[in-house]
Amino acid sequence: MKENILIIGGGAAGMEAATQLQKMGLTPIIVEKSEQLGGHVAQWDRLFPAFHPAKDVVEKMLNQVKDVKTYLNTEVTDIQRDDNGFHATLSNNEKIDAKAVILATGFDIFKAERKQEYGYGIYNNVMTSVELEKFFRTGHDARINNPKKIGFVHCVGARDVKVCNTYCSKVCCTTALKQACEIKEVFPDAEVYTFYMDLRMFGPGYEDLYLKTQKDFDVKCVRGRVCEVSEDMDGKLVIKAEDTLFGKPLKMTLDVLVLMCAMEKNKSIDAIQQKLGVANNTDGFMQNQDMYLGMNTTAQDGVFVAGACTAPKSLPDTIGEARSVATQVFNYINNK
C-alpha cells in the first residue's frame, strides 16, 4: 500500500497530516507555495496560553516530515480526476498522481487597511498583531520606540457585517491578552489597554491567562469597540471608544495601537478548489460535509479538508484535525 496522497499546503495542518499518513504506510506529498514549511506558525514568536516558543513546535513538526516528499515554492496549477484518482500539474511542470487530495491551505490575515477608521497605513503608529509578533521575534520595529501607552483593538475584520465577516475569528482574544502581557514584559512601565466586546477564552488555561493579564500584568481591559482613530500634532494616536460597562464615551492618547486582525480564507487556492468541486460556506471558508462527523470530508469523494481552510482555528484545533483527516484518508484508501 504505497498510494500517493497529495497535500496542498505545508503549514501545521499539512505537516501533521503528512506525518500521520506516513506512519500509516501511505505516501504523502506536500506542495507548499512559499519557500518554507511551517505556515503562519513559523512566523509566530510564542504561543498562547503558556507563552510556549512557537519554534519548538515547528521544529518538532519539521523533523517529523523530513522524509516526506515536499515541493517548496510550488503551486498546483491544474488538477484532473479520473477512475484512477487525481492527476495534478505543478507550477514546475511536474505531474503528480494521487489517490486522495487534502486541502490544508489555511488562512490569510484580514487586510487592516480595509477598516479605514483605524488608520492602518495612514497613521504610522497603527500596527497589526502579526507585525507586533514579528517585533517580539526580531526585537525590531521602528514604530515601537519605548511606548508609554499601548492599545489593542479586538475583532478587526471579524464580527463585522461591514467587511462581510460575521464570524468570530476565535484566536484573536487570547492572542491579544498574550501580546498585552508580552509588551508589558518588554516595557513594564507602559500602560496597556485592550478594547474588547467579549473576551472569548475558550480553551484550557485561557481563563488563567486572562486572570494573569489582569492581576500580574495590570493590563486594563475596556469593554467597547474603538470607533475612531486620529493623529495629534505630535504623531500620537487619539482614539475614541465607549466604555460600555461605564456607559460613557472615552477619549485617550496612545503611542501605539495594535489591531487584532481576523483570519480570512486563503483565496490563492480558489481555482483548484473550484476544479475539485469544493464549495465555500457562508463565512467564505471551505465547506466540509458537516461540522460534527464530517469535518474533514467534502461533497467530493477523495477530497479532504483540514485546518483553518474551513474556519478560523487555533493550533491545537488544527493539529487535531490533521490527525483526524489522516484517519479519514486511511479509511478511504482501504475501503476502496
Next chain:
Amino acid sequence: MDFGFCLSPSSHVKMDSVDLTTFNRLKETNPDINTCIACGSCTATCTAGNFTEMSFRRLLLMLQRGKEDEAKKMIQRCMLCGKCTLVCPRGINIRKILLDITR
C-alpha cells in the same frame, strides 16, 4: 436674558488626565481589585443596591475614570453587610476594599 440655549460640557471621559491616585493606592494593598470581570453579582446581591444606585462594579470603574467624588458619594449607601464578597466569582475582598476607600 435666557434664550433657552446653553453649552453642554463634553461627556467624554478624558483618560489622558484621569487621576488614578486613589485606585493605585488601593491596588497596592488589594491586588485583586484588577481582576473584576464585571459580572454584576456584587450589584445584584447588594442589600443597598436594591433601593439605591450602589454598585461596586460601577464604583471600581468610577475610580478608574476620574469620578472619585461620585464614588465616595455612592459608597455612603453601603451597609457593609458583605454579601458582595460572598458572591464574587473572582474572590475579591470587596468589603475590605470598600473600607479601604473611605480610609
